[in-house]
Amino acid sequence: MEYFLQQLINGIALGSIYGLIAIGYTMVYGIIGMINFAHGDVFMVGAFIALISFLGLMAVGVTFVPLALILVLVVAMLLTSAWGWTIERVAYRPLRSSFRLAPLITAIGMSIALQNFMQVAQGARVKPLQPVITGRFEMFAGDNFAVTLSNIQILIVVTTIVLMAVFWLIIDRTSLGRSLRACEQDRMMAALCGVNVDRTISLTFVMGAALAAVAGLLYLLYYGVIDFFIGFIVGIKAFTAAVLGGIGSLPGAMLGGLIIGLIETFWSAYFTIEYKDVAAFSMLALVLIFFPSGLLGRPEVEKV
Amino acid sequence: MEPAVREKPRLLPALWDAAIAAGIAFLLFCLVLGVRTVDGVYGLTLQPRPVLLAVVVGIVFFGRLALNLFWWDRDWRFPPLPFFSRTAKDAKDRAPRDIYRVGLVLIGFAAVFPLLGLVLNKVFGANLPLLYLIDLSILVLTYVMLGWGLNIVVGLAGLLDLGYVAFYAVGAYTFAILATTFGWSFWMCLPLAGILAAFWGIVLGFPVLRLRGDYLAIVTLAFGEIIRIVIQNWTELTGGPNGISNIPEPSFFGLEFAFRGDNTFHQFFGLPYDAIYGSIWLYYIILVMALITNAVTLRLRRLPIGRAWEALREDEIACRSLGMNTTTTKLSAFATGALFGGFAGSFFAARQSFISPESFTFIESAIILSIVVLGGMGSQLGVAIAAVVMIGGFEALRHTDSLQLVFGTGFDPTLYRMLFFGLAMVAIMVWRPRGLVSTRQPTVTLNKDAGSISKDLVSEGSG
Numbered sequence: 142m143e144y145f146l147q148q149l150i151n152g153i154a155l156g157s158i159y160g161l162i163a164i165g166y167t168m169v170y171g172i173i174g175m176i177n178f179a180h181g182d183v184f185m186v187g188a189f190i191a192l193i194s195f196l197g198l199m200a201v202g203v204t205f206v207p208l209a210l211i212l213v214l215v216v217a218m219l220l221t222s223a224w225g226w227t228i229e230r231v232a233y234r235p236l237r238s239s240f241r242l243a244p245l246i247t248a249i250g251m252s253i254a255l256q257n258f259m260q261v262a263q264g265a266r267v268k269p270l271q272p273v274i275t276g277r278f279e280m281f282a283g284d285n286f287a288v289t290l291s292n293i294q295i296l297i298v299v300t301t302i303v304l305m306a307v308f309w310l311i312i313d314r315t316s317l318g319r320s321l322r323a324c325e326q327d328r329m330m331a332a333l334c335g336v337n338v339d340r341t342i343s344l345t346f347v348m349g350a351a352l353a354a355v356a357g358l359l360y361l362l363y364y365g366v367i368d369f370f371i372g373f374i375v376g377i378k379a380f381t382a383a384v385l386g387g388i389g390s391l392p393g394a395m396l397g398g399l400i401i402g403l404i405e406t407f408w409s410a411y412f413t414i415e416y417k418d419v420a421a422f423s424m425l426a427l428v429l430i431f432f433p434s435g436l437l438g439r440p441e442v443e444k445v
Numbered sequence: 446m447e448p449a450v451r452e453k454p455r456l457l458p459a460l461w462d463a464a465i466a467a468g469i470a471f472l473l474f475c476l477v478l479g480v481r482t483v484d485g486v487y488g489l490t491l492q493p494r495p496v497l498l499a500v501v502v503g504i505v506f507f508g509r510l511a512l513n514l515f516w517w518d519r520d521w522r523f524p525p526l527p528f529f530s531r532t533a534k535d536a537k538d539r540a541p542r543d544i545y546r547v548g549l550v551l552i553g554f555a556a557v558f559p560l561l562g563l564v565l566n567k568v569f570g571a572n573l574p575l576l577y578l579i580d581l582s583i584l585v586l587t588y589v590m591l592g593w594g595l596n597i598v599v600g601l602a603g604l605l606d607l608g609y610v611a612f613y614a615v616g617a618y619t620f621a622i623l624a625t626t627f628g629w630s631f632w633m634c635l636p637l638a639g640i641l642a643a644f645w646g647i648v649l650g651f652p653v654l655r656l657r658g659d660y661l662a663i664v665t666l667a668f669g670e671i672i673r674i675v676i677q678n679w680t681e682l683t684g685g686p687n688g689i690s691n692i693p694e695p696s697f698f699g700l701e702f703a704f705r706g707d708n709t710f711h712q713f714f715g716l717p718y719d720a721i722y723g724s725i726w727l728y729y730i731i732l733v734m735a736l737i738t739n740a741v742t743l744r745l746r747r748l749p750i751g752r753a754w755e756a757l758r759e760d761e762i763a764c765r766s767l768g769m770n771t772t773t774t775k776l777s778a779f780a781t782g783a784l785f786g787g788f789a790g791s792f793f794a795a796r797q798s799f800i801s802p803e804s805f806t807f808i809e810s811a812i813i814l815s816i817v818v819l820g821g822m823g824s825q826l827g828v829a830i831a832a833v834v835m836i837g838g839f840e841a842l843r844h845t846d847s848l849q850l851v852f853g854t855g856f857d858p859t860l861y862r863m864l865f866f867g868l869a870m871v872a873i874m875v876w877r878p879r880g881l882v883s884t885r886q887p888t889v890t891l892n893k894d895a896g897s898i899s900k901d902l903v904s905e906g907s908g
């Protein structure tokens with residue numbers, strides 16, 4: 142039982158990170174109907190920016206950890222947003238009216254380019270960071286197993302909840318959110334009603350990239366090690382999460398992220414760690430067979 | 446009438462625009478390129494690289510300025526390339542026979558190229574790097590075959606498959622395991638590998654039948670990853686990460702290409718030993734296999750099943766309402782594509798004589814898919830050209846010694862290959878969204894004068 146609880150905590154922390162990335166996928170899919178394959182690598186870039194800015198702050202003498210983390214968060218969100226904006230501008234906007242596979246190919250190309258750019262710019266070796274946030278609570282001890290909740294796990298879950306709340310407010314209450322939802326429903330009609338569609342789509346990418354940057358920072362703090370290749374597998378799992386939850390649905394992305402995180406953690410804990418990805422992907426296939434549009438997605442109505 | 450005086454480009458807005466671009470470039474690169482993380486004694490340390498950052502930002506600034514001043518409001522155009530026409534009119538002018546002729550010429554060249562090189566080298570004493578050229582051609586032809594195989598699934602049936610490499614892996618491992626365990630020959634294993642891969646195609650096909658578009662893409666991607674992970678971890682059967690080595694090469698009607706042995710090719714024909722004979726034989730095997738793929742595809746397009754695939758690509762609902770069985774149509778497309786993937790896989794294993802899970806990562810699927818899409822989906826010639834451009838160009842980056850003169854001797858071009866590859870995928874796609882050969886012969890036309898379909902009409906369905 143204690144072991145189960147411990148894995149539940151670990152799974153939720155991991156799932157929160159997947160959820161944050163999955164939101165970027167699901168928003169972009171919702172608004173322009175493409176798989177932004179480079180999003181996982183935007184997350185990787187965000188993690189690198191967080192690492193470098195953190196080391197930079199330490200080097201210039203900002204050693205008070207909470208202040209440093211807030212500064213790192215701001216820097217990482219800003220700079221990663223710039224990446225998200227640029228990728229959309231360079232690789233996707235020229236192909237907006239093209240057929241569906243075209244932006245997917247540029248997205249894959251962008252993903253390859255980003256990975257290898259980072260490999261060239263920062264080297265292929267893994268980048269370790271000594272633990273920044275230490276400390277843990279012992280919640281309760283069983284017979285021979287103590288359930289602990291580390292501070293970093295609390296930070297991850299709290300950050301995710303706060304960001305989700307902020308994000309939900311933006312989508313639900315602001316004019317930006319309204320234009321975003323309008324574009325999602327019908328881009329042509331939204332444009333006719335005076336919504337600046339290009340700007341809205343750019344902002345979608347910016348917001349997705351900012352959330353990916355947060356996920357990158359949390360990943361860096363949680364695992365303490367990153368490399369140029371983390372974006373691929375984490376990105377695929379986050380996309381799996383988005384599809385699982387019903388692509389285009391924001392609560393679905395979060396739910397899917399949690400489910401994928403939990404499956405992965407429990408599978409590693411109770412079965413074999415080698416096949417944890419197989420478990421996550423098989424789950425995806427199973428869910429899609431029974432719920433072809435995901436758990437919380439709206440079924441697509443095909444009109445002729 | 447006087448020619449219209451061209452308005453002078455306005456310098457100030459151009460400068461402003463370039464400055465904005467440079468500012469964005471600075472934001473992008475200031476940390477990830479301007480600072481390098483280095484392993485230090487106490488963890489990572491930072492090493493600023495202001496010069497590099499300034500150079501990159503400068504390139505962006507002047508590049509954008511030049512584009513503003515000289516490129517975007519230019520009043521001249523490139524003359525249209527003969528076989529890459531853009532407009533429907535060009536496409537109509539070009540008879541379908543032309544593409545056919547180009548194809549024949551290319552096939553003819555491919556058929557004589559190694560023999561020609563051999564004669565030049567052996568008889569006339571030319572010093573071509575023939576072994577290298579043939580090896581490169583084998584690589585390109587493998588991708589041509591894979592591209593044509595995937596083209597059946599993506600180009601004809603309109604099913605987006607991101608896990609094609611799984612079938613390639615199934616074919617490769619089938620041959621490798623059978624050959625190293627039971628000592629079966631390449632020619633015995635080849636059909637088995639194809640059939641097994643096709644079987645896996647059907648296995649994958651069943652759960653995804655109900656899925657559409659991008660859901661299908663992600664499930665096929667997941668399937669490819671599952672196969673790779675299983676191969677990586679099932680050590681008893683596949684050797685795990687160590688892979689399988691000592692896979693035999695295909696024999697030439699029972700003759701081996703080894704240096705010594707009872708029954709070797711060079712002894713039988715009384716020739717001095719040369720590694721080139723084995724390569725030439727492999728070259729012809731893959732050439733014939735690729736051409737068989739092409740011929741089968743072209744024939745299938747004229748059969749009811751091929752017509753059904755293309756109809757499915759254009760409109761699935763219409764197909765259903767006309768009483769077509771979409772289940773068998775989709776499954777047969779998956780199985781046929783997988784069959785050729787399996788063939789190519791076992792050829793790959795035979796040629797490399799060593800395989801490991803490293804060779805079957807997602808990046809392979811992405812490369813094959815990009816060849817199909819860049820080639821203009823559904824165009825056989827386009828796929829071949831795209832394979833030559835992507836794989837050949839990619840290899841050419843190995844030999845960019847001249848770049849070292851520019852960037853100094855510390856510059857290692859091989860590091861930048863994948864970077865250029867990714868950027869080239871983006872650039873080609875933005876430049877020619879419809880692919881390199883953007884027209885395609887219609888399979889069926891109502892009247893004979895209809896000509897070829899223009900790029901505007903070649904749209905892929907929601908499949």
